[in-house]
Amino acid sequence: MNKRMVLKTAGRIMQIISLLLLIPAIVAIIYAEVKQLFAFCITALCAFLVGLAIVKFTRTKNRVIYAKDGFAITALAWIIMAAIGAVPFVIAGDIKSYVDAVFETVSGFTTTGASILTNVEAMSRSMLFWRSFTHWIGGMGVLVFVMAIIPNFTDRSIHIMRAEMPGPIIGKLVPRVKDTAKILYLIYIFLTVLQTALLLAGGMPLFDSLVHTFGTAGTGGFGIKADSIASYSPYCQWIIAIFMLIFGVNFNIYYLLLLRRIRTALKSSELWCYISIVLVSVAVITANVAPIYKNFSTALRNSTFQVASIISTTGFATADFDLWPGLCKAILLLLMFCGACAGSTAGGLKVSRVVMLFKSVTKEIRRMLHPRSIGKVHFEGKSVEDSTLSSVSTYFVIYMICFFMVFLLIAFEPFGFESNFSAVAACFNNIGPGFSAVGPTASYAGYTDFSKIILSFAMLLGRLEIFPIVVFLSPRTWIKKK
Amino acid sequence: MKIIIVGGGKIGATLIESLENEGHDITVVDRDQKVIDEISNIYDVMCVCGNGVDNDTLKEAEVSKAELLISVTDSDEINMLICFIAKKMGASYTVARVRNPEFNDKRMGQVKQYLDLSLTINPEFLAALEIFNILKLPAAINIETFSRRNFSMIELVLKEGTHLDGMNLIELRKKYNLNFLISVVKRGDEVYIPDGNFVLKTGDHICLTANFIEIQKLLKMLGLAKKQSKSVMILGATTTCYYLAKMLIRSGTDVTIIDKDINRCNQFAEKLPEAVIINGDGAEQEVLMEEGIASTDAFVSLTGMDEENILISFFAQSQNVPRVIAKVNRNELAAMAEKLGLDSIVSPKKAVSNVVTSYARALENSLGSNVETMYKLMNGSVEALEFNVQSDFKSQHIPLKDMQLKKDVLIAGIIRKRKAFVPIGDDEIIAGDKIIVIAKSGDQKMNDLADILR
Numbered sequence: 056m057n058k059r060m061v062l063k064t065a066g067r068i069m070q071i072i073s074l075l076l077l078i079p080a081i082v083a084i085i086y087a088e089v090k091q092l093f094a095f096c097i098t099a100l101c102a103f104l105v106g107l108a109i110v111k112f113t114r115t116k117n118r119v120i121y122a123k124d125g126f127a128i129t130a131l132a133w134i135i136m137a138a139i140g141a142v143p144f145v146i147a148g149d150i151k152s153y154v155d156a157v158f159e160t161v162s163g164f165t166t167t168g169a170s171i172l173t174n175v176e177a178m179s180r181s182m183l184f185w186r187s188f189t190h191w192i193g194g195m196g197v198l199v200f201v202m203a204i205i206p207n208f209t210d211r212s213i214h215i216m217r218a219e220m221p222g223p224i225i226g227k228l229v230p231r232v233k234d235t236a237k238i239l240y241l242i243y244i245f246l247t248v249l250q251t252a253l254l255l256a257g258g259m260p261l262f263d264s265l266v267h268t269f270g271t272a273g274t275g276g277f278g279i280k281a282d283s284i285a286s287y288s289p290y291c292q293w294i295i296a297i298f299m300l301i302f303g304v305n306f307n308i309y310y311l312l313l314l315r316r317i318r319t320a321l322k323s324s325e326l327w328c329y330i331s332i333v334l335v336s337v338a339v340i341t342a343n344v345a346p347i348y349k350n351f352s353t354a355l356r357n358s359t360f361q362v363a364s365i366i367s368t369t370g371f372a373t374a375d376f377d378l379w380p381g382l383c384k385a386i387l388l389l390l391m392f393c394g395a396c397a398g399s400t401a402g403g404l405k406v407s408r409v410v411m412l413f414k415s416v417t418k419e420i421r422r423m424l425h426p427r428s429i430g431k432v433h434f435e436g437k438s439v440e441d442s443t444l445s446s447v448s449t450y451f452v453i454y455m456i457c458f459f460m461v462f463l464l465i466a467f468e469p470f471g472f473e474s475n476f477s478a479v480a481a482c483f484n485n486i487g488p489g490f491s492a493v494g495p496t497a498s499y500a501g502y503t504d505f506s507k508i509i510l511s512f513a514m515l516l517g518r519l520e521i522f523p524i525v526v527f528l529s530p531r532t533w534i535k536k537k
Numbered sequence: 538m539k540i541i542i543v544g545g546g547k548i549g550a551t552l553i554e555s556l557e558n559e560g561h562d563i564t565v566v567d568r569d570q571k572v573i574d575e576i577s578n579i580y581d582v583m584c585v586c587g588n589g590v591d592n593d594t595l596k597e598a599e600v601s602k603a604e605l606l607i608s609v610t611d612s613d614e615i616n617m618l619i620c621f622i623a624k625k626m627g628a629s630y631t632v633a634r635v636r637n638p639e640f641n642d643k644r645m646g647q648v649k650q651y652l653d654l655s656l657t658i659n660p661e662f663l664a665a666l667e668i669f670n671i672l673k674l675p676a677a678i679n680i681e682t683f684s685r686r687n688f689s690m691i692e693l694v695l696k697e698g699t700h701l702d703g704m705n706l707i708e709l710r711k712k713y714n715l716n717f718l719i720s721v722v723k724r725g726d727e728v729y730i731p732d733g734n735f736v737l738k739t740g741d742h743i744c745l746t747a748n749f750i751e752i753q754k755l756l757k758m759l760g761l762a763k764k765q766s767k768s769v770m771i772l773g774a775t776t777t778c779y780y781l782a783k784m785l786i787r788s789g790t791d792v793t794i795i796d797k798d799i800n801r802c803n804q805f806a807e808k809l810p811e812a813v814i815i816n817g818d819g820a821e822q823e824v825l826m827e828e829g830i831a832s833t834d835a836f837v838s839l840t841g842m843d844e845e846n847i848l849i850s851f852f853a854q855s856q857n858v859p860r861v862i863a864k865v866n867r868n869e870l871a872a873m874a875e876k877l878g879l880d881s882i883v884s885p886k887k888a889v890s891n892v893v894t895s896y897a898r899a900l901e902n903s904l905g906s907n908v909e910t911m912y913k914l915m916n917g918s919v920e921a922l923e924f925n926v927q928s929d930f931k932s933q934h935i936p937l938k939d940m941q942l943k944k945d946v947l948i949a950g951i952i953r954k955r956k957a958f959v960p961i962g963d964d965e966i967i968a969g970d971k972i973i974v975i976a977k978s979g980d981q982k983m984n985d986l987a988d989i990l991r
Contacts, residue, residue: 122578211578211579211580211581212581213577213578213581214578227583227584229562229583230539230562230563230564230581230582230583231562231581231582232581233581234562440570
């Protein structure tokens, strides 16, 4: 275990986060929110100094990191980010309790969008901005950002990238991790700017457009209105729905498009699965909810928006889907688990894993019919290694175990089965709103502090795909064998 | 520069490591997913799993955008085929590893031309050449040559009782009054580029650069000139052994080759009638004693097993064989063997990486003064480079003492019209010269002669 390297990275993360805190500070200046400005600046200053001290005084002789170091670095970085990012809320007094603030920040960074706020509209502007900005940072990942800007961050940085980027297989776009990270961020920034511009064109104010774009880009889902997106024009709703779907696509595909290798990009079977799941879900839900709404276009818009929001694990809402018929809710719940493509900013199991799981199940069934048959699972035009398949199945098992453990831990809450189950599903898959007591119009404020911590933990597990946190918490990672 | 390396074996990995450190963008192609996984964990490179002969695989590796493709799979024929296809698909330059003597002996030049190969590399031959050079100059533990062997650089260990202990370099130059230069000193793990006041100590590894004739004179004066090895015993009838034996036989040395495989022995007996071929297990001391290891001038261990080579070489040293050379492929083992006191260690992959790295550097700037040859010394911490001086080099006709050189950079030799000499402060660099530069390999990378200036 390269503890010095882990510590040094922690220091760097503190520095980065303190710089990022200056952006909402600018917003505080613009809206003349003195208390908030003070909160951001003092937090940024402290974090920067501590980070600087750590980086200065940690001598790293050996910069080589192995897989477990990569996991530990990632987990630690995210925990630090949440711990620091929550401080301004408390100092400024926008959120009274630190646990609530941590829940809100973890929910932000993990792009969940679950909120404990009962009245969003009462929050100060800069805090709302910060809350949504955490989505944007967390969406692509902070460590990927660090790798993109700090030269020679570490040798073997692929381990960190693997730990932070969601998906079963991480493909590099170009030979160097640093350049790959840069390309990913450039695509991310370009799409963000594009969406902001389109929203502005639709008459949404600048502040609102930025906040909602951050929420969409990171597939987070923090809004600034009590009814989320519902009060905006249909044009804005369509733009957000489409961009939610766009941010749920593997970013490698955009890179291929950039290189004009359109045919290769369109060959991606994950993309097609994703699109077909979306289309089928939209069709079924539209048919199912059509009687509730006055005309077909509203029904189509609302169902598309909700499907996009749930499958991309964003969590915006234009309709209270809690009031929809049971079939719709069932489909939405399934989409929660499915999630979007690997290599995107979305959460959930990821389409590629789901496809691989189904294919390996088919393979096993065929083996039962023909015990001597040799089968290979094919995906993206290539046969999948057995080790990848087994890691996908392992992931699924551990995912279910973690899910039910969290579910069990919060089962004592008095909200009933549907609320609790959907709350865990929504947090674990980084969506945000669930059904019933945690539905799109409600919040997580009613849960006890204990449950809030457990749920925050579930969000981290979901965002980092479980293993980094498990490695980080296991004592064997840290204790030297004698 | 974008480089594709096909084959992630021992040589492949060494190339990846040295070229990645040079700052190139590397894509690795290998058939074995396990090899690919391993490489992608260790090196910051792009990996493609697939057969390098396959069009689709090469397309995935973006061969059309590659400046250089290096094929180092274990089959010569596949390497040549891959290079041929890659060239047709748009790779600018191609390098193939071709090690089978049957290709190399005869018409390699023609084959190269037919296939449009930019370079062929033959690790076994390079290793054999290195061993041959060491055997020709018995005092040195390592020897590198520049400009067709006009100018050389030898590595010596200052053993107990040397005249040089406690002497500084200015005195040394006065005392021996020869045209030579001590360009690198390694003491413990530290490597120095010494100046005139540097004081030598017993146990130092030093690199001497000089004209070949001057070196021999100097070694004689230092009492280090030993007779050239007249009889050499080689363990392991490998390809390296074949090349080495051929060179040795041509220079009139008696060669004894020991191998336990009867088929190989038969093959060698057919190809090398002048050599004595022994069928026996070299790991058995009895066999070695019987064949007269105690009376041979040099012992070279070239089996495929690093560990075997190291251990048997120690045995040879204990029998007071004057020169013992072991082929060790794995870096960690080589470093350990050196610490334990094994004199000369030769590694084919290091030789290859030197050749390919210097080739890549020369490709990288096709203008200006090119890197002609490059050697990495002292475990890669120092580089010795040979540059051609082009007419556009700015600091021509300036005495060296007035030139603003970078820190830890040394001009160790000038070759002018086939005359090689170590320059003094009043010498100047003129277009058409070849100059030898010694530099610590740190952050700065010497690509061009202009890089030596501040």
